[in-house]
Amino acid sequence: MxxxxxxxxxxxxxxxxxxxxxxxxxxxxxxxxxxxxxxATGLVALAAAALVAGCGxxxxxxxxxxxxxxxxxxxxxxxxxxxxxxLVEEVLCLARDNRLVRVTRPVDRTPTPAELLADLSAGANExxxxxxxxxxxxxxxxxxxxxxENRVATVTIGENLEExxxxxxxxxxxxxxxxxxxHPSIDGVFFSRDGERVSVPRGDGTQTRSVLTxxxxxxxxxxxx
Numbered sequence: 001m002x003x004x005x006x007x008x009x010x011x012x013x014x015x016x017x018x019x020x021x022x023x024x025x026x027x028x029x030x031x032x033x034x035x036x037x038x039x040a041t042g043l044v045a046l047a048a049a050a051l052v053a054g055c056g057x058x059x060x061x062x063x064x065x066x067x068x069x070x071x072x073x074x075x076x077x078x079x080x081x082x083x084x085x086x087l088v089e090e091v092l093c094l095a096r097d098n099r100l101v102r103v104t105r106p107v108d109r110t111p112t113p114a115e116l117l118a119d120l121s122a123g124a125n126e127x128x129x130x131x132x133x134x135x136x137x138x139x140x141x142x143x144x145x146x147x148x149e150n151r152v153a154t155v156t157i158g159e160n161l162e163e164x165x166x167x168x169x170x171x172x173x174x175x176x177x178x179x180x181x182x183h184p185s186i187d188g189v190f191f192s193r194d195g196e197r198v199s200v201p202r203g204d205g206t207q208t209r210s211v212l213t214x215x216x217x218x219x220x221x222x223x224x225x
Contacts (some may be wrong), residue, residue, distance in 0.1 A: 024084050038040035048103070090114065094124055094133040095171050099222040100178055101133055113153055113186060114145045116179050136171040138165075144177075151187040152211055153180050157198070173200045173218040181214040 089104040090111050111119070123138035137143065142158020155176060161169060177189045188211035191200050199207045203217040 009188070030076065036142065057215060090116070090119070091179065091182040092119060092130060092135075093175045093182075095136050095175060096132050096134070096222060098167055098220075100171070100174055100217060100220045101222050102178070102182075103128060108186070113148065113180055113183050116183060117145055117155070118141060120175055120179055135175065136168050137175050140172065148186060151185065152190060153186050153188070154190045154192055155180070156192050158193070170201050170203070170205075171220075173212070174203065174220050176213045177222075178214045178217055 088107050088110055090107045092103050092105065093100050094103055095101065105125070107120075110193075117137075120135050120137040121140060121143060123135045124133045128134075140158070140161060142156075142160055144156050146156050147152040159205045161172060164172065173191070180186050180189050190209075190211060191198050197209050200212070201207055202212070203219040208216075
């Protein structure tokens, strides 16, 4: 018997089946693949948070100071070495072939002007003599420091200096002036005899009673070899 609600199918007409309701996705709900992707992302985020917490790294969103390991920290510069004894330089002007030669000697402290004069009178040492250097001042016993006033030294000389040849006299004054003028407490030199200032030769041969400095004898300084 044919159901009243059924419609007779003509021969050769294809049968059309309605899609089942469970195959139609409800409106407004994401597909199952998208839901699985979100779930996986959430699980990865939870695992990362658990790993960070397990390592003891704080999750405070604010910046935190980081102390680098000792081998990467900035090293504090070491203080400069303390000067050792014998590193102070004594400057003397010696002579070679009627020319002035500045030499330095290592000493344990800065010498006084009187000590500089004494060293000039003692003459060149063995090393300096090996270089052809000598002191024309050596042997002049009537030579002493009177004093220093307003950074100008006064040196007394004896009559025996006048007995020297002019070139040697010139080198004597030049050695004394250039040596004392290099001292940090002296800016110039006077010469006196019997309490009176005397006239002495400059490097250019002229005579003067004025204050003398190393510049007055610069023309006599030997050119470095």
